[in-house]
Structure formats: structure tokens, C-alpha cells
Amino acid sequence: MKIMKKYMKVCFEQNKKAYNISIMKKEMKFAFVKTSPIMVSYFFVSCAYGLVMAQGGFGWVWSMLCSMFIYTGAFQMVLASFFASGAAFVTVILTCVFMAARQIFYGLTYVEDFKKTGKKLPYMIHTLTDETYALLNSITEYPKDMKKENIQFYIQLFSQLSWIAGSVSGGLAGNLIPSSVTGIDYALTALFITIVVDQYRNASNHQPVLIGGICSVFFLITLGSDAFLLPSLLVTSGLLMLFAKIQEGNV
Amino acid sequence: MNHTEAFILVVICACIVFFERSLPWIVFGKKEMPKIVKRLSDLLPASLMVILVVYSLRSLTTSDFHDSFALISASIFTAVFHYYQKNQILSVISGTAVYIILLNAF
Numbered sequence: 217m218k219i220m221k222k223y224m225k226v227c228f229e230q231n232k233k234a235y236n237i238s239i240m241k242k243e244m245k246f247a248f249v250k251t252s253p254i255m256v257s258y259f260f261v262s263c264a265y266g267l268v269m270a271q272g273g274f275g276w277v278w279s280m281l282c283s284m285f286i287y288t289g290a291f292q293m294v295l296a297s298f299f300a301s302g303a304a305f306v307t308v309i310l311t312c313v314f315m316a317a318r319q320i321f322y323g324l325t326y327v328e329d330f331k332k333t334g335k336k337l338p339y340m341i342h343t344l345t346d347e348t349y350a351l352l353n354s355i356t357e358y359p360k361d362m363k364k365e366n367i368q369f370y371i372q373l374f375s376q377l378s379w380i381a382g383s384v385s386g387g388l389a390g391n392l393i394p395s396s397v398t399g400i401d402y403a404l405t406a407l408f409i410t411i412v413v414d415q416y417r418n419a420s421n422h423q424p425v426l427i428g429g430i431c432s433v434f435f436l437i438t439l440g441s442d443a444f445l446l447p448s449l450l451v452t453s454g455l456l457m458l459f460a461k462i463q464e465g466n467v
Numbered sequence: 468m469n470h471t472e473a474f475i476l477v478v479i480c481a482c483i484v485f486f487e488r489s490l491p492w493i494v495f496g497k498k499e500m501p502k503i504v505k506r507l508s509d510l511l512p513a514s515l516m517v518i519l520v521v522y523s524l525r526s527l528t529t530s531d532f533h534d535s536f537a538l539i540s541a542s543i544f545t546a547v548f549h550y551y552q553k554n555q556i557l558s559v560i561s562g563t564a565v566y567i568i569l570l571n572a573f
Contacts, residue, residue, distance in 0.1 A: 256556045264563070274473065285481040290523070295480065302468040308476050309483070316484045321515060323491030324508035327500060330492070341488050346519060353512045399567040402541065405523035406562035409542055410549045412516045417550065419513060428514030432521035441525035445518070452514050453507055460506045 227336045227369075243362045247370030250355060254347050255378035257407050258289075262379045264400040265293055266386020272300030276387025283383040287376060288345055291315045293401045314446055321449065322349045332365040343372035350411045351375075354418075423459060428452050534570065541566035 266279040274296070282292050291312060298308050322344050323330075330340040351371060358364045416425055431452045435444035495504070524542060527535050545562030549555070 253555045257559050260556070260559060274470075278473070278477075282477055286477065286484055288484055290519070291480070291484070295476075298476075299468055299473055305472070305476065309479060312480045312483050313487070316487045318515060318519070319484065319488045320490045321508075321511050323488055324495070324500075324504065325512065327491050327495050327508075331496070337492070341492065342485055344488055346516070349512065350516060399537075399570040400563070402538075402566040403559055403563040405520070405542065406545045406559040406566075407555075408516065408520045408523055409545045409562065410555045410558045412520050413546050413549045414553075414555075415513050415516055424510045424513035425517050428517040429521065431514075432518040436521060436525055436528060441528050444525070445522055448518050448521075449515075452518065453511065456510045456514060457503055457507050460510065461503065464506075 223339075227339065239362060240366070242359075243366045244370050246359060246362060247367045248374060250367075251351065251371045251374045254351055254375050258347065258375060258379045259382035259385070261289060261403040261407055262382030263386035263389070264403040265289070265296060266383040266388070267390050267400055268293065268296040268386075269299065269383075270387050270390020272296055274299050274387075275390065276384045279383035279387040280380060283376075283380045287343060287379065288316060288319070289379075289404050289407075290346065293404055296401075317446055318346075318449055319344065321453070322346075325349070326352065326368075329365065329368060333369055336369055340369065340372055343376050345375070347407065347411070348372055348375050350415070354414075424456060427455050427459070431455065533573065537566055537569035537573075540569055 262279075262283060265283075266276060269279045269282075270276070282295065286292055286295070294311060294315065295308065298311070323341065326340075326344065330337055330344075333340050348371060352368060355367075358367060412425070416422065419425070428448075432444065432448040435448045435451070438444075439447060500508075524538060527538060530538070541562055544565050545558055548561055549558035552558070
């Protein structure tokens with residue numbers, strides 16, 4: 217606990233020393249505006265998560281701890297169902313390894329950016345999720361007088377805070393929803409669908425979407441729902457690099 | 468599953484997730500990232516989200532008609548609804564509501 221508090225203090229001290237409070241406030245405001253859709257979605261989805269956990273017999277403290285230290289929407293939801301059904305250790309761990317494997321790819325885009333946050337790097341790494349990844353990707357322009365890496369830090373921070381808040385709320389409210397009501401966890405799927413629709417609408421090059429979609433559906437059909445994720449990720453990455461090389465060769 | 472086992476799992480999973488998230492920095496942190504990997508990292512976001520949606524819908528291959536119907540209908544609804552009205556929160560809430568209703572009411 218003490219170590220955590222000290223680390224948090226270091227993160228904020230670093231900010232204050234570098235430059236003045238008014239810029240920090242501006243950065244926080246910019247980040248807050250950008251993050252607000254995610255904050256609301258996250259609150260709602262993590263509420264759903266908290267409820268599912270509570271339905272399985274794991275209250276708000278559990279949801280809070282998982283949201284603080286594991287912090288992945290999709291896998292937390294899966295873990296909740298594992299807790300409820302009493303899955304085997306090996307199953308849980310293997311699922312974790314494979315589901316979180318996609319996080320490996322997210323970091324690639326932000327290796328340089330996050331390094332600029334200095335001592336906050338571990339926190340930035342820890343809080344890179346599907347949605348924060350999508351959000352960070354969608355911000356193409358940062359105001360000139362603010363530091364990009366600080367804005368990114370606040371985005372990460374606000375996102376996680378709303379996720380934790382939602383999980384706790386859902387956990388607390390868990391007694392109010394009968395456990396026969398299923399399907400609350402669909403909220404996360406709905407969130408992903410909206411992100412893809414937005415991305416598709418805004419992108420000029422639809423190739424990555426098509427490649428990803430065709431690969432994953434193909435492997436889902438051929439390998440089954442348990443085994444298709446990692447091959448899809450690897451083959452998609454390979455094809456993307458291949459197409460990129462071909463197109464570069466033509467230019 | 469009792470609470471002790473669950474706690475151990477939480478700790479293990481937290482470490483696994485953090486490790487996997489850190490891998491790009493472990494591998495490319497000190498060295499220069501090859502240009503082709505950089506290109507990949509720019510293209511990946513879009514593909515990844517689609518793969519993630521397929522992943523969320525993966526139960527379609529194994530579940531029965533009733534569940535699949537609820538899932539597909541709710542997803543098509545969410546996608547179309549979001550395409551036209553653009554408010555993410557509204558789409559997520561309505562899509563989830565449609566799914567819960569279709570799943571539980573019929």
C-alpha cells in the first residue's frame with residue numbers, strides 16, 4: 217500500500233515540477249473531454265462486470281481489486297464467469313495468457329510515446345486497454361501548448377478511475393438484480409462494435425479492417441472458438457506487413 | 468471456487484497481463500524499432516478491433532438457435548443504430564438492452 221502511495225506521489229510530483237499548474241489544468245481538461253465517452257461506457261460496462269461478479273458470489277472488493285490490478289475489460293468479464301462456474305486453475309491461466317496476448321500488439325504503437333512519460337511508464341503500460349488504445353489512436357491532434365504525454369497519462373488515469381468506480385458500483389448493486397437475468401456482459405461486445413463502426417466510418421483505407429475480419433472469421437470456423445484468437449492475430453499481422461511491403465514497393 | 472483460490476488467480480493473472488502489456492517495451496524499448504514493425508503498429512489498431520468483435524461473438528459457432536439469434540440481432544442492431552445516431556453511450560445501452568430482452572424474454 218505504502219509503495220503504491222509513494223509511486224502515485226512520484227507521478228504527480230514529476231508533473232508539478234516540470235511546469236506550472238495552469239498548463240496541467242488545461243491538459244487535464246483536454247484529456248477529460250476526450251475521455252468522457254469512454255468514462256461513461258466504462259462505468260456502464262464495469263457496472264455490468266461488478267454485477268456479474270456479485271452474481272457469482274464475489275462482492276465489490278473483489279471487483280475493485282481486479283479492476284485496479286488486472287484491468288482488462290474482456291478478460292475480467294471472462295474471469296467473473298470462471299469464478300462463478302469454478303473453472304480449473306490451468307484453464308483460467310491459459311485463457312488469461314491468450315486473451316491478454318492481444319495487449320502485446322497494443323504496446324507496439326505506443327513504445328516511443330509512453331517512454332516520454334518517464335517514471336509513469338509502468339502505469340501507462342498497465343492501463344493500455346482495448347478502449348484506451350482505440351481512444352489514443354483516434355486523437356490525431358494535440359494542442360501545441362500542452363504536452364502529449366501528459367494528456368495521454370490523464371486519459372489513462374481517468375479511464376481506469378471510471379472503470380474502478382463502475383465495478384464498485386456494480387458490485388454494491390449486485391444484490392438488486394436477480395441472478396436469473398443474464399446477458400449484462402454483452403455491454404462490452406456492444407462497446408467493441410461501436411468502436412469498429414466508428415473506425416470504419418472514419419478510415420480511408422478499409423484494408424486492415426477487411427484483413428482482420430476475414431482472418432478471424434476464417435480461423436474461428438476452422439479452429440473453433442477456443443483456439444482461433446492467437447492464430448488470427450499472428451496471421452493478420454503477417455498479412456498487414458506483407459501488404460504494407462507490397463504497397464511500399466509500388467510507390 | 469473458494470476465495471483463497473480466486474485470490475491466487477487474481478494475482479497470477481495480474482502479473483501475466485502486465486507482463487504481456489510490457490513486452491513491446493521489453494523487446495523494442497532500448498533498440499530502434501524496425502520500420503516494418505512500425506508500419507504494422509500503425510495498421511494494427513483497425514484490424515485488432517475487428518478481431519476483438521469476432522472474438523466477442525465467438526459463441527455463435529457453438530450456441531443454439533435461441534442464443535445465436537439474440538446475439539446476432541442485438542449486434543446488427545447495435546452496429547446499425549450506432550452508424551446512424553453516433554452516440555456511443557446510447558448505442559451500448561440500447562444494444563445491451565436488446566440483447567438482454569431477446570435472451571431472457573423468449
